[in-house]
Amino acid sequence: MVSVYGREIYRNPDRLKNLMGDLFSGEERIKRLFRRVLVEDKLSVKVYEIAQKPANERPPFYTRLACQFAEADCRPMEFGLEVVAALVAGLTGEKLTTSGVRQPLRPESTDKAGQKTRKRKILAQVFPVSGSRNKIVQLGQAKFDMVYVEGGTFRMGATEEQGEEAKSNERPVHEVSLAEFMIGQCTVTQALWMEVMGKNPSLGKRGGNYPVNKVSWIDCQKFIRRLNSQTGLKFRLPTEAEWEYAARGGKKSKGYRYAGSDNPDRVGWYKENSWEKCDAEGNRLWHVHEAGGKKANELGIFDMSGNLWEWCQDWAGDYDTRARTDPKGDLTGSARVVRGGCFRAVAGRCRVTARWEYVPDQSRDFLGLRLALSL
Structure with missing residues (x-):
């Protein structure tokens, strides 16, 4: 799913609604959470809230996910794709790959000629x-x-x-x-x-x-x-x-x-x-x-x-x-x-x-x- 729909999901997060519905019917809370993740850089906080529920109300997967993504060193687009892969793997056991969809992650801007350019990275x-x-x-x-x-x-x-x-x-x-x-x-x-x-x-x-x-x-x-x-x-x-x-x-x-x-x-x-x-x-x-x-x-x-x-x-x-x-x-x-x-x-x-x-x-x-x- 990630390799096929990754770009589209990032550009249009609402596209995730049907995809997640097909995979996880009835998991409305999870679907809402992970749709928002793709457009908000707040994954660690959101997942942490789930992980704080009593152990008998959540699978251990969520605790691991909270730790994993709070420590992740990546940008929002790749972040979102990895989230979907981890969610699928955690709930279904199916391993997905994001290979081939790791597009440039730095934000783009437009120069005077109308050409898209990447913002320059600040180097120490x-x-x-x-x-x-x-x-x-x-x-x-x-x-x-x-x-x-x-x-x-x-x-x-x-x-x-x-x-x-x-x-x-x-x-x-x-x-x-x-x-x-x-x-x-x-x-x-x-x-x-x-x-x-x-x-x-x-x-x-x-x-x-x-x-x-x-x-x-x-x-x-x-x-x-x-x-x-x-x-x-x-x-x-x-x-x-x-x-x-x-x-x-x-x-x-x-x-x-x-x-x-x-x-x-x-x-x-x-x-x-x-x-x-x-x-x-x-x-x-x-x-x-x-x-x-x-x-x-x-x-x-x-x-x-x-x-x-x-x-x-x-x-x-x-x-x-x-x-x-x-x-x-x-x-x-x-x-x-x-x-x-x-x-x-x-x-x-x-x-x-x-x-x-x-x-x-x-x-x-x-x-x-x-x-x-x-x-």
């Missing part, structure tokens, strides 16, 4: 950092640093230095081996988010060098897809294992409780040091702080303890004792991992092994993101 400039394998990425008016992290093996979870504040979800300690990767020196700033998305969702906006906040995991996936489209690079969220390894300092780790120190005041903004004034009733007011304002950790990475909880790619799940190589967490779930603590969290929540979780569509003023890049 990438500069090496002298004396290291780090990179500086310039996109429009926004600039950010990516830190090289050498691959290695470490003990993940509540190791001895974490003390009595370690929670049960940080255990058991287990061995993890990771390939090399890159990670953002700072969390994504409001300036970079504005450059890519054209708007700033942050609560209590304070300026371009402040971390963007009040973004959901789904928002982050949309941002990353658009960033990748504009740069030609393949950014992503870090896995939970990558995040902890980088926070610990990688192969340069000195075994600190926090990211770069045993003293949280040196490396992070948290509940006891991130308030600046009181309101009329005498209550403390907490807020996010400028990126990079505290001491960096052993790898030169800032703010991995405190300031904002940072979304990871993984579904939240329990640890076990098995050794892992490049783990990516559970295959499915209801919540995504966040790491690092935040400006209103107690110090214990800002330790390098502390874990928390939120459902993917939640956005709060203490939720942000940090980019990662495979090598």
Whole structure:
């Protein structure tokens, strides 16, 4: 169906009505959903709504689909075609292919002569950092640093230095081996988010060098897809294992409780040091702080303890004792991992092994993101 009707469906989504009716009679809700998907870039949200229904009211297919398409790195036309293929495969078991219908996906415009032309892709400039394998990425008016992290093996979870504040979800300690990767020196700033998305969702906006906040995991996936489209690079969220390894300092780790120190005041903004004034009733007011304002950790990475909880790619799940190589967490779930603590969290929540979780569509003023890049 996709290979035959793909172009027509994209140009005239109403054509899908009869096709879907033939395949899935009685599934009116599903037909409406997937007709809209072809003209709205909101698939991850729509499918996520279905996936949030109680397990006994939906097949596991929808949970997988929500995850798959929220992470997809493609444009609306190809997106729509893949949706139809996935829907058919999920409900009937029939495998469809979109080969032969992957037309140019960039929007078209018309030049002065009336000829159709593609809009030019914005490309980032990438500069090496002298004396290291780090990179500086310039996109429009926004600039950010990516830190090289050498691959290695470490003990993940509540190791001895974490003390009595370690929670049960940080255990058991287990061995993890990771390939090399890159990670953002700072969390994504409001300036970079504005450059890519054209708007700033942050609560209590304070300026371009402040971390963007009040973004959901789904928002982050949309941002990353658009960033990748504009740069030609393949950014992503870090896995939970990558995040902890980088926070610990990688192969340069000195075994600190926090990211770069045993003293949280040196490396992070948290509940006891991130308030600046009181309101009329005498209550403390907490807020996010400028990126990079505290001491960096052993790898030169800032703010991995405190300031904002940072979304990871993984579904939240329990640890076990098995050794892992490049783990990516559970295959499915209801919540995504966040790491690092935040400006209103107690110090214990800002330790390098502390874990928390939120459902993917939640956005709060203490939720942000940090980019990662495979090598």
